[in-house]
Amino acid sequence: MQLSTRLSALVQYVPQGSRVIDVGTDHAYIPIYLIKNNRAVSCLATDINAGPLKKAAHNIKQHHIHQIRLKQTNGLEGVCEEDGDVIMISGMGGYLIIDILERAKKLVSGIRKLILQPQQDIDEVRRYLHQIGFRIEDEDFVIDDDKYYTVIVAVPGNEHYAHTYEYVYGKCLIEKGLPVFKEWLVKKEEKLEEISAALQDKESESVVKRKQELAKELAMHREVMACLF
Incomplete structure (x- = not known):
């Protein structure tokens, strides 16, 4: 696959x-890949909607896999420690990921690794991980179909960043200096400067605040x- x-x-x-818990599994592509490539020994694939799980069941059957269980649930509700030791959450906003983790604090505290891919409010996810006793072990940054995605890998441990920009941009990403991340930085700076120039001659109260x-x-x-650079 x-x-x-x-x-x-x-x-x-x-x-x-x-043993992976894939939250919001959609069509179970990740669990199927992990099992077929001998990366995981078992997977629990969860989704809040029945439709994607029906498709996931069809895909799993096609690949003749028996190490994947499906569960219709909201986030991690009803999931226990025996179900896995790695939690993966992607395809969601940052605050939704935080909410899912917050509502399963006991489970999360015993997990050995979190692999997250928040689509917005990524800085808040980094802050939250530090608040609940996880350190950010690594990050990745990729482009797919002209959209940029950040992967955050966290493990139990104490950590706190000294600078706000490390939460906003990702300390690991800054240290790694990936070409695609640098490309994104250049584009972002151009966009910020463009917005700033467009507001240059406007002086309403709201515009001044935005400036x-x-x-x-x-x-x-x-x-x-x-x-x-």
Whole structure:
């Protein structure tokens, strides 16, 4: 089975021999890949909707796999420690991922690895992980179908970033300096400057406030750029 670039970025961080809980599994592409490639020994694939799970069951049957269980549930509700030791969540906003983890705190506290791919509010996910006693072991950054995706890999441990920009942009990503990440940074700076220029001659109260916000964002962005260029 060939995974998309976005999904491939996730599975590479699954330790050999893991028992994976794939939240929001959709059509179970990740669990099927993990089992067929001997990456995981078992998978629990969950989804809130019956439709995707029906398709997932069909896909699993086609591949003659018996190590994947399906569960219709909201996030991690009803999932227990015996179900897995690695949690993977992708295809959702950052606050939804935080909510899913928060509502399963006892389970999460005993997990050996979290592999997350938030689509928005990524900085809040990083902050939350530090709050609940996880350190960010690694991050990845990929482009798929003209969209950029961040992968966050976290393990139990104490950690706190010294700078706000490390939460906003990702300390690991800044240190790794991946070409695709640098490409995204350049594009983001151009966009911020374009917005700033468009507001240059406008002076309403709301615009003045937005200018101030943009100035702070640009200053932070250039601080990150200085680390990489």
